[in-house]
Amino acid sequence: MRVRTLSGDELDLSQEVLGAWKSRLRGPVLGPGDAGYEDSRTVWNSMIDRRPALVARCLGTADVIECVRFARDNNLLLSMKGGGHNIAGLAVADGALMLDMSLMRGVWVDAKARVARAQAGCVLGDVDRETQLHGLASVLGFVSLTGITGLTLGGGIGYLTRRWGWTSDTVVGMDLVTADGKLVRASSEENDDLFWGLRGGGGNFGVVTGIDYELHPVGPEIVGGIVAWPASEAPRVLELYRTLAEETPPELTMVALMRPAPPAPWLPKERHGTPIVAILACHTGDPADGENAVSVLKSFGTPIGDILTRRPYLQMQSLLDATQPKGRRYYWKSEYLPRIEPDLVDRVMNHASKIRSPHSAVILFQLGGALNRIGQEHSAAGNRDARYVLNIAGAWERPEDDEANIAWARDAWSDMRRHSTGGTYINFLTEDDGAERTEAALGGALDRLARIKSRWDPENVFRTNRNIKPM
């Protein structure tokens, strides 16, 4: 078996060496041709088509330690896959040893202490499902199949961000296996430098095996859903969004988007594929206050669809899942915004009118609230001046349409980035975003991150990520 090394060449591992390593693992090891290999090596974005030499499906922390030590002893290129949702495909590398964490999906909730301990292979829905049994939640993202680990290590945003900050702001501790194969704890009491860097610095410092999240009372019933109007209403709807978003309480988060109408049952058939503007809203406070807060959206103009209503928080957390299937081709461009200027609204409408695929969208996520109140020095995630995220989200089916869809997204981005804070979200960066985009995402945190990298991973073993070079 030929496996890529950290020096870039290939090493031929004998059956004897491989067999001895496998005998120390509880989980299976897969190679090309084995059942399950294709599923493991493929990620959400089908633009990414890479083939690891070996896939170790870890069944616990001891397996992770064995894999890291095996990689170290043989100088192998290593990658880690959580939910496989990173759009740049950071989880997979050609010829590498890939740790597939997706068999490690345990979640334990201590309702009294308001803490959930989740294994690193969990997807968001795994955690929400268990915490909601107790009417509790952590800050997680908008699509339930996204992996918790990649999302949390890059910051993490969702409907609760305005109340409690980045997902990483709610982390109370992490367990990880370091480059020398040791299991360590990172929290404010232990290895606090590592803890600071892990919350925003990505998979640069080790293989995370478990994350402890602080929980807050949420739901189980909330007010959430979507209201949609024809795109001809966009000037009025986006102006409403722009003014409303400046004054809403942190319990309410709104997302404005423009796209061709998906074939959703709540939209009239004759509207499917036609351009719409929509506002996705989620109020996680008292449902009566929620109904009050969203009434202005529900009574505005003449919507063509309205599913903004009382519903379980768990349902809200998976409301968008069907629009984001694994296997399409995806390309995003993204910027943090300090505010929404009328000029930006004009540009959003202009570029939405040029969308090249029925699945693409221009999206404005509302941030602000707690995120802005926490100090910049709190963790590497930074970007505390972000009030919105603009995401130009290209999604299509066929490779022959790559060029047109990528050109659309890039064109829209180069026109709209003038409104950026200068920062961008590390978890939304695509494969062709280079070091200068990592710098834009990590800003002032980079030097400190490089010092932490030098201490914990001086040989840059963990490099299949938004890489921070050791000093």
Ligand SMILES: Cc1cc2nc3c(=O)[nH]c(=O)nc-3n(C[C@H](O)[C@H](O)[C@H](O)COP(=O)(O)OP(=O)(O)OC[C@H]3O[C@@H](n4cnc5c(N)ncnc54)[C@H](O)[C@@H]3O)c2cc1C
């Ligand atoms: C449909 C969709 C919806 C999304 N919605 C949101 C959202 O609402 N909010 C938000 O903040 N982001 C969102 N994102 C972005 C998301 O945060 C990133 O894609 C993130 O990388 C996904 O994590 P993952 O575990 O699935 O990644 P993977 O692709 O599995 O891994 C990506 C990288 O994470 C690191 N990593 C993964 N596992 C480990 C580990 N055990 N130890 C150390 N490092 C590890 C590695 O560097 C790895 O290369 C969304 C993405 C998609 C595709």
